[in-house]
Amino acid sequence: MKKECGITNELLVDYIYGEITDAAKGAEIKTHIKTCASCAAEIKQLNLVKKASGNAGINFSADIWGVHRQGILRKLAKKENAFRNLKEAFFSFFDVKIFGLAAVILLMTGAGLQYYRVLKVLQEQKAIAGQMELLQNFDIIERLDFYEKISKK
Amino acid sequence: MTHHKEQTGREDTEIIADIKAGKELAVDELIRKYQKHVYNTAYGLTLDYDEAWDVSQEAMVKLVRYIGSFRGDSSFWTFLYRVIMNTFYDHKRRQKVRAKTGNFTDYEDDDDKRPFEIKDVIDIEQDYEQKVLKEKLKGALGLLTDTQKKVFVLKNTEGLKIREVAAILGISDGTVKSHLNRAVDKIKKALGGADT
Numbered sequence: 622m623k624k625e626c627g628i629t630n631e632l633l634v635d636y637i638y639g640e641i642t643d644a645a646k647g648a649e650i651k652t653h654i655k656t657c658a659s660c661a662a663e664i665k666q667l668n669l670v671k672k673a674s675g676n677a678g679i680n681f682s683a684d685i686w687g688v689h690r691q692g693i694l695r696k697l698a699k700k701e702n703a704f705r706n707l708k709e710a711f712f713s714f715f716d717v718k719i720f721g722l723a724a725v726i727l728l729m730t731g732a733g734l735q736y737y738r739v740l741k742v743l744q745e746q747k748a749i750a751g752q753m754e755l756l757q758n759f760d761i762i763e764r765l766d767f768y769e770k771i772s773k774k
Numbered sequence: 775m776t777h778h779k780e781q782t783g784r785e786d787t788e789i790i791a792d793i794k795a796g797k798e799l800a801v802d803e804l805i806r807k808y809q810k811h812v813y814n815t816a817y818g819l820t821l822d823y824d825e826a827w828d829v830s831q832e833a834m835v836k837l838v839r840y841i842g843s844f845r846g847d848s849s850f851w852t853f854l855y856r857v858i859m860n861t862f863y864d865h866k867r868r869q870k871v872r873a874k875t876g877n878f879t880d881y882e883d884d885d886d887k888r889p890f891e892i893k894d895v896i897d898i899e900q901d902y903e904q905k906v907l908k909e910k911l912k913g914a915l916g917l918l919t920d921t922q923k924k925v926f927v928l929k930n931t932e933g934l935k936i937r938e939v940a941a942i943l944g945i946s947d948g949t950v951k952s953h954l955n956r957a958v959d960k961i962k963k964a965l966g967g968a969d970t
Contacts, residue, residue, distance in 0.1 A: 631955050638929060638954075640936055666962045673907035673965060674930045679814055679823075680897045688888065689813070689827065690805050693834045697801070700835060 626657050633660060637667045783807060786850045793841050801838050809834060812858060818931035819862045819923060821912045823892040833861040848941065855932070855942045859924050866920060907965065914964030922957040925950055 632641075632650065641647045654660050681689070784803070792800030812833050817826035837857050844853050915923060921943070928939045929950075940950045 630959070631951070634955055634958055635951075638936075666965075667958065669907070669965055670958055670961050671930060673911045674818065674926065674961070679817055679826075680810065681895055682897070685890075685895045686806075686809060688890075689809055689831065690802070692888075693805055693809070693831045693838075694802070696831060696835045697838055700839060 626653070626660060628653060628657070628660055630663060633663050633667060637664065637671060787846070790841055790844060790850070793838065804838065804841075805834055808837075808854065812837075812854070815855070815858050815927065815932060816862065818927040819858075820865075821908070821915055823896060825865070827888075827892055829858075829861055829865050832865070833858045836861055852938070852942050855928060855934075859928075859942065862924070863920065910965050911961065914961045917960045917964060918957050919953075921945075922953045922960075925953040926957040926961070929954055 628650065635641050636647065636650045641650070650660075654664055789800050789804050789807070793804065809830065813826055813830040816829040816833065817823065820826050820829060837854060840857065844850065915926075918926065924943060925939055928934045928942060929936070934942070936947050936950050936954075939954075940947045943950070
């Protein structure tokens, strides 16, 4: 927001936080604030914000920091244990013997299932072939009947 | 970053190298060195003693666990602030989920009960006027978006430069400035009554 004097609030924020690298510009603003009531009021407000949110400077006694630290170490150990257990579980699952056995069981189950499926398909094909043969026989009988009728006429 | 000069003891790089080498004492050393600063930064973000306690502990846990990924490309402080900001973000997200689901049982801090109330053991190095302002600021910070809050705390509380804040949050200088101006404007209006 630009005020009548031409100085923006953003520039004053930069000034208060020491973000103006141009020394001449900084000096110019410093002088300006002394003569501009609007900017002086803005700077006062910004200083208030700065003061309110400055480092809280919270401190505890050494034993309380000790409790804080112990909590960190406890949480750290908990996370490390969880990770270690997960890792161990992973590697124990992929233990060579268990893995080998699991692979054989999986292979045999797969092969069994495949054999059953092939057997089923063959049986279905055999049934269809039988039905087809029957239909062909019916067809022949019908033709014979037809020729017999013609010959009688 | 100017405010780091107050830190004493061994160099960060030495401590980090020891942690990477598996020396457990170095972990304790790193925590001792930064826990106060991390707590105060967390308090700046949460303005709540208990939340700051949890966020700072969680941030320190992450700091130690992910220290292996710190290659020294950026300063350690940039890395540290990134961890704190991410932890704060996770904390807020968890709070939102808990508020929605009403599930208060799966919070991992539940098993870390303190034998005291933080407000009873705290020692605040600030004057009465600042305490009053701080109380007013609590309400004002609630008006900010998470990014505005992060920018405001890093800039105002930690005293970082715009470019440093931008590097930590992974956004441009211009975006940082924009967020900062909006945040300052909101807080200034909220604190209006304090200016007497």
